[in-house]
Structures are given as structure tokens and as C-alpha cells.
Amino acid sequence: MSAVGGGEAPGTATRAEVCAVACAELFRGDGEIVAAAVAGFVPMLGARLARATFEPDLLTTDGGPALTAEPVPLGARAGSGEGGVEGWLPFRDHLWLVLNGRRHVVMGPSQIDRFGNMNISCVGDWERPSRQLLGVRGAPGNTRLNTTSFWVPRHSPRVFTEKVDFVGGVGTDRGAHELRAVVTNLAVLDFATPDRRMRLRSLHPGVTLDEVVAATGFDLAVPGEVPLTRTPTGEELRIMREVLDPKGLREREVPS
Amino acid sequence: MSGKTMTVEEVVASLDSGMTVGIGGWGSRRKPMALVRAICASGLTDLTVVSYGGPDVGLLCAAGKVRRLVTAFVTLDSIPLEPHFRRARQEAGIELTEYDEGMFMFGLYAAAHRLPFLPTPAGLGSDVLRVNPGLRTVRSPYGDGEELVAVPALRMDVALVHLNRADARGNAQYLGPDPYMDDLFAKAADRTYVSCERLVDTADLLKEGPPQSLLISRAHVTGVVETPNGAHFTACEPDHERDEAFQRLYAAAAADPREWEAFRERFLSGDEAAYQDAVRAWREEAGR
Numbered sequence: 257m258s259a260v261g262g263g264e265a266p267g268t269a270t271r272a273e274v275c276a277v278a279c280a281e282l283f284r285g286d287g288e289i290v291a292a293a294v295a296g297f298v299p300m301l302g303a304r305l306a307r308a309t310f311e312p313d314l315l316t317t318d319g320g321p322a323l324t325a326e327p328v329p330l331g332a333r334a335g336s337g338e339g340g341v342e343g344w345l346p347f348r349d350h351l352w353l354v355l356n357g358r359r360h361v362v363m364g365p366s367q368i369d370r371f372g373n374m375n376i377s378c379v380g381d382w383e384r385p386s387r388q389l390l391g392v393r394g395a396p397g398n399t400r401l402n403t404t405s406f407w408v409p410r411h412s413p414r415v416f417t418e419k420v421d422f423v424g425g426v427g428t429d430r431g432a433h434e435l436r437a438v439v440t441n442l443a444v445l446d447f448a449t450p451d452r453r454m455r456l457r458s459l460h461p462g463v464t465l466d467e468v469v470a471a472t473g474f475d476l477a478v479p480g481e482v483p484l485t486r487t488p489t490g491e492e493l494r495i496m497r498e499v500l501d502p503k504g505l506r507e508r509e510v511p512s
Numbered sequence: 513m514s515g516k517t518m519t520v521e522e523v524v525a526s527l528d529s530g531m532t533v534g535i536g537g538w539g540s541r542r543k544p545m546a547l548v549r550a551i552c553a554s555g556l557t558d559l560t561v562v563s564y565g566g567p568d569v570g571l572l573c574a575a576g577k578v579r580r581l582v583t584a585f586v587t588l589d590s591i592p593l594e595p596h597f598r599r600a601r602q603e604a605g606i607e608l609t610e611y612d613e614g615m616f617m618f619g620l621y622a623a624a625h626r627l628p629f630l631p632t633p634a635g636l637g638s639d640v641l642r643v644n645p646g647l648r649t650v651r652s653p654y655g656d657g658e659e660l661v662a663v664p665a666l667r668m669d670v671a672l673v674h675l676n677r678a679d680a681r682g683n684a685q686y687l688g689p690d691p692y693m694d695d696l697f698a699k700a701a702d703r704t705y706v707s708c709e710r711l712v713d714t715a716d717l718l719k720e721g722p723p724q725s726l727l728i729s730r731a732h733v734t735g736v737v738e739t740p741n742g743a744h745f746t747a748c749e750p751d752h753e754r755d756e757a758f759q760r761l762y763a764a765a766a767a768d769p770r771e772w773e774a775f776r777e778r779f780l781s782g783d784e785a786a787y788q789d790a791v792r793a794w795r796e797e798a799g800r
Contacts, residue, residue, distance in 0.1 A: 321690045346690040347538055347564075351614045354634065377610065378601070382643050388601035390592060391565070391585035396612040397634030426637035 269488045271441060272298060272510035273496055274460050275409075277488045278439045279362065280306035282405045286360050288313040290323070290345065290353060295364035295407040297330055297505040299439070303362070304328070304500050305492060321346045330501045354394060360403040360436070363395060367420040368406060370453040370474045371427030372435040374399070375420040382422055395424035403434045409509050411440035413473035428452035441510045443468045444485055449477045458485040515680035518735040520784050523705045524550045526735075527670060530579075531556075534666070534701055535563040536673030536694035537746065539589045540754055542686075543568045544674035544707045546742035546784045551577060553780070562668055564616065564693070566746060567759070570596035570766060573606060574776075580607035582666065584616045588759055595766035611663070612640055619666035620693055623700035631660035671701035674743045675727065676751055677720060678708035682733030685717055685725050688749035698732040709751045711738040741788055757798070758791065 269277075279302025283291055291303035291314050300319065304327035307314040315323050322334035323343030334341045345353070353359050365374035366389050376393060380386035398404050404425065408415050426432050428447050437457065438445040444457045455477035456468060461484050469476060488496070496506070524547070527533070533551075537543040548568045551559075552575035559577050563569055565586030572578050574596040586597040600606045611619065618630040631650055636659065641647055652658040673694040675684040684706045686694070698704040706728065712719075717726060745755035745762065765775035779790045 347613075347692060348617060351617050354614055355632065377639075382610075382639070384605055385601055388593075388598040390587055391583060392610055392612055392638070392640060393585045394613040394634075396636070396638035396640055397614040397632070400633055400636055400638075422643075423637075423639040431637035 269493060270507060270512040271460060271462070272506040272512065273488050273493060274485055275439060275441060275510050276301045276305060276496060276506055277492055278444050278460075278485050279303070279407065280309070280311075280492075281486065282362065282437055282439065283311050283314055283360060286311060286314060286403070288315065289358040289360055290315045290317075292317075292350070292359055292361040295362045296409060297501075297509045298409065299362040299405075299407040301330055301496060301501050301506050305495060308495050308500065309492060315343065317345065327500060329499065330505045331503060351394070351397075354397045354401055357401060360405070361394075361398045362405045362407050363398060363425060364407050365415060365425070367415060367417045368408070368438070369417060369420050369427065370476075371429040372406075372425070372432060372438075372447060372454065373420050373423045373427035373430060374406065374425035375422045377422040377424050379421055385421075392422070392424040396426065399425035399432045399435070401433055403436055404432070405436045406438040408438060408440040411442040411468065411471045413471060416472040416474060418474045442471060445476070453477060455479065456482055458483045460485045461487060516682045516730070516733060516736045517680050517711065518705070518737050520546055520550045520707075520737055520739065523547060523735055523737055524554050524556070527551070527556055529556050530558045531669040532560040532562060532667070534668040534671040534697045535561060535568045536671065536692060536697045537566065537568070537743075538564045538690070538692040539585070539587045540566040540746045540759065541589065541690075542674050542688065542692060542694075542743050542748050543746040544672040544742065545744055545746060546739035547672045547705065547707055547737070548572060549780060549784060549787060551575075553783075562666055564613070565594070565597065567594065567762065570594040573597050573600035573604070574766065574772065578606050580609065582609040582611070582616075584611050584613040588763060590754065590756055591759065591763045595763055610640060610643055611635070612638070615640070615661065615663045616666070617693060617696070618663040620696040620700050622663065622665035623667045624696045625699070627665060629662040629664050631662055633658070633660055635661040666700055668697075668701045669703065671697040671704040672707070673697055673704065673728070674707045674739070674748065676709050676748065677712050677717065678706050678736050679712060679714040679717060680736060681714060682706060682728075682730035682736050683714065683717060683726055684708060684728040684733065684736075685721055686727045687721050687725060687751070691727050695727045698728045703734040704728070704732050705735045705737065706733050707737045707739040707742045709740055709742065709748060711736065739784060742784070744788075744791060758794070761794075
């Protein structure tokens with residue numbers, strides 16, 4: 257990833273828009289697979305933006321079981337004048353597709369460690385947790401069988417922990433298929449190190465290295481030179497603001 | 513053909529404490545809430561509940577009906593965490609069998625087809641195997657020799673599902689965007705009870721949907737109950753969407769024991785008709 261932003265109007269993009277483009281970049285090169293960006297508005301927007309620009313073969317949904325003929329705006333349902341539906345993916349077929357493999361999922365960890373082991377089940381002892389969360393959902397199968405990325409809207413030491421209380425999604429040290437990257441409100445991280453532990457890939461414009469290190473509860477691999485996350489192009493900004501997210505749901509998830 | 517129509521009360525009276533009860537739907541979507549509410553009001557205890565969990569699990573936990581829960585998650589969808597389920601885990605210590613979503617589905621497929629287990633790689637490497645020490649793995653007998661989790665059949669005594677339409681014979685139809693796993697629940701259980709938005713004549717089943725919308729066959733159904741708005745407040749498209757305002761009311765009340773007592777008194781102290789009346793009154797009062 258280059259330090260040179262492709263933005264025609266750098267400085268005008270909000271942090272949420274930088275994050276959405278970083279999420280779009282997760283899908284670069286994926287081709288004709290299902291983008292299952294279930295972790296929030298920003299990755300959902302990112303997947304649809306990737307499809308609307310540099311990754312046109314991606315399959316995306318309306319958040320329900322409809323595979324939409326075109327990327328639809330956040331919150332819109334397929335068939336409401338957005339070009340209709342090209343396929344049907346109810347929950348059971350989604351779960352079969354996990355085994356088939358033509359799928360890249362973005363999940364939202366409550367805790368994640370340096371190898372990408374992730375937890376959405378509970379905080380504390382599993383037998384009697386101090387905080388019960390969602391439950392493991394599809395994390396074990398997703399991470400074992402599909403390309404998986406992560407979205408963390410609030411990068412903090414509570415999320416980036418030395419140890420996770422329950423290994424739901426498996427990390428690079430426990431048989432993950434491919435953990436591609438972690439996009440947060442501060443930075444992009446990946447696992448491109450010799451022992452496949454987490455490293456800082458790029459800092460979002462306006463974020464310092466110290467901020468990221470302080471917000472990470474384990475020793476992060478930091479290369480000698482850390483590039484800036486690519487800023488949105490003018491066309492990407494236009495598509496996000498006018499077409500895919502005119503209501504600005506992205507800004508609720510990552511306030512600037 | 514003798515009719516299988518029953519009342520909510522008759523269905524619940526046919527259940528026993530200690531049973532394993534499967535509940536269809538997914539999260540806060542098309543849950544057989546009228547039947548769940550009636551179980552909460554009954555003397556049943558000690559249930560093992562098998563569910564892709566939503567407020568069905570929450571209500572049953574709040575009423576102290578659950579000994580063990582088998583699930584992959586409990587969520588209200590638009591509200592991520594279920595307050596009653598959280599309290600049940602954090603304070604009451606209900607037993608939990610926590611599976612990956614795909615493992616859970618394989619357990620249903622195995623039970624539905626009378627297989628002892630089905631193999632899947634999902635779960636390997638994760639703590640799902642740590643917290644379910646009874647789970648075993650198998651090795652492929654073919655050249656690949658792959659190790660797989662042998663997910664045991666999720667057999668159940670009874671399944672409860674809510675569909676859009678059904679006839680008196682027990683044929684049941686979904687008209688919404690997703691069948692969820694309701695047909696698998698029906699086949700996995702010894703007995704299945706269908707609640708439906710509207711009971712129709714068999715001859716009318718194809719008036720609203722194609723043959724492939726006939727999700728559940730009467731061969732797998734013991735009883736049918738007409739419960740208009742019986743999935744409330746969960747989604748039951750196209751009959752009605754999720755009642756988000758009421759779900760917010762529920763979740764806020766569930767997060768506070770005193771508020772929950774008031775909620776329970778207002779909405780859950782009578783039968784299903786009383787519940788629907790109370791919801792209508794609340795809606796009018798709130799100007800909705």
C-alpha cells in the first residue's frame with residue numbers, strides 16, 4: 257500500500273470515509289466471491305464501494321438474503337428501484353458457502369490478540385462470564401475456511417488484548433485460512449510478519465504512531481517506515497456521499 | 513383427514529418439564545413467540561432449549577425455564593445483545609452448549625436425517641471444542657485423511673416454529689425472504705407444533721406463494737395453532753416487520769429488574785389475547 261494518497265481532494269475526507277476506503281481495499285483482487293461485511297456500516301459500505309469501483313465482480317447483499325444486481329445504498333432493500341436481485345442467499349446457504357469457500361467475511365471482534373484469535377462470546381471465565389456477549393456465531397468456521405478481515409470502530413486496549421477470553425475465530429497460530437487485515441478507526445493492521453503476528457500496515461491521516469501503540473494492548477510489530485492509509489479519490493467520495501451512503505450512516509460509526 | 517388445529521394452551525399442556533425443545537426462526541426473526549409466552553406462563557421447568565437465539569431465549573431465561581441452552585448466539589439483531597440471556601449467563605449460571613452457526617446447522621441436518629453426526633471443519637482450533645469436551649473428531653477414511661469435527665445430531669423432543677400460513681393438516685408455508693432452519697427443526701424433533709399467522713384451506717395454500725414456499729409437510733407436524741401476530745415483536749415478513757419500538761421497550765425493561773417487573777405485569781400476566789390487547793393499547797397510547 258502506497259503512502260501516496262490517490263485523493264483528488266486530500267484533507268476533505270472524513271475519518272469514516274478513510275476507513276470505508278480501507279475496508280474496500282480489503283476486497284481488492286477477490287473477484288467473483290461473496291463479500292460478507294457483517295461487522296458494521298463502514299465495512300458494508302466498503303464492500304459495496306469496492307464493487308462500484310475497482311472490484312466489479314464482487315457479490316454483495318442488501319444486508320438480507322438478497323444478492324443485489326448492483327451495489328445498493330446502505331439501508332436500502334433490493335428490488336426498491338436499485339436494479340433488483342441477482343441471487344438468493346438465505347442463512348442456510350450462507351453457512352454452506354462458508355464450507356464452499358467463495359466468501360470473504362469482515363467480522364467485528366470484541367477482543368483480538370496478536371495472532372488474530374478473536375472473541376465475541378464473553379468476557380471473563382466462560383463458565384460464568386463477567387460479561388456475556390453475542391456467542392461465537394460463525395467465527396470458527398469463517399476463520400478456518402474463508403478469508404476473514406476485521407473491523408474495529410474503536411481501537412482500544414480492551415479490544416486489542418494480550419489474550420482473548422474465548423477463542424471463537426482462530427488466529428494465524430491456530431489454523432486460520434487467511435486473516436487478511438484489521439481496519440480500525442486509527443489504522444490498518446495485517447499479519448505480514450515472519451511469525452504471522454499483527455503488524456501496523458498504515459496509519460490513517462492525522463493519527464500518530466504513539467496513539468496506535470497506546471491503544472493496542474500487546475506489542476505490535478511496527479516497520480521502520482509506516483505509510484499513510486490511502487485517502488479516498490474524488491470519485492470514491494462522490495459515490496459514498498451521493499450514491500451508497502447519502503444518509504451518512506458511516507459517520508455514526510466513526511465520528512470525526 | 514383429521515384436523516390438527518389446537519390452542520396455544522393445548523400445545524403447552526402437551527409438553528413436559530425436562531424436555532428438549534427446539535425453537536425455529538433466527539435471532540429476532542419469525543419466532544413462535546405466542547407459544548414461548550405460554551411456556552413462560554406455564555409450570556414447565558428444566559428445559560433444554562435449542563435455538564438460533566433471540567427474545568425467545570431471553571423470555572424463557574427470564575421466566576426461569578431454561579436448564580441448558582444449545583445455541584451459536586443470542587441476539588435481538590437491531591439490538592446486538594439480549595439482556596435476559598446475559599443475566600442468565602452472568603448471574604443464574606444456565607448451562608450452555610455453544611456451537612459455531614454451521615456446526616449447529618449440521619447438528620440439525622444430522623438429526624433431521626437420522627444420522628448420528630455430520631463432519632465439518634468448522635470449530636477446529638477454536639474454544640468451542642474446549643468448552644464442549646464431549647465433542648469428538650473423525651478422520652476422513654480417504655486419501656486426504658482430513659480431521660473433522662463430528663457434530664452430533666441435535667435430536668429434540670419437540671420443535672416449535674412460526675410460519676406465515678398453514679392448513680389444518682399441518683402443511684406450513686413461509687412467505688418471507690428466508691426459510692431459516694424451520695424445516696430442519698421440524699424433521700429433527702419427535703413432535704412439531706406449528707403456529708401460523710393465518711390458517712387457510714389446503715386449496716388456498718398456493719394463492720400466496722409457489723409450491724417451494726411449502727416448507728414443512730404435515731408428515732412432520734403434530735399440531736397447528738393460528739396465532740395472528742404471534743411472532744410479535746420479532747419480524748414475520750411479509751405479514752409484519754419487527755416491531756422495533758416495542759423491542760426497544762422490551763430491551764430497556766429487560767435491562768432493569770424493577771422495570772422488567774412492570775413490563776411483565778403489563779404485557780405478560782395474561783394469555784395471548786391479553787398480550788395482543790396490551791400491545792395494541794400501548795401502541796395507541798404511544799401514538800404509534
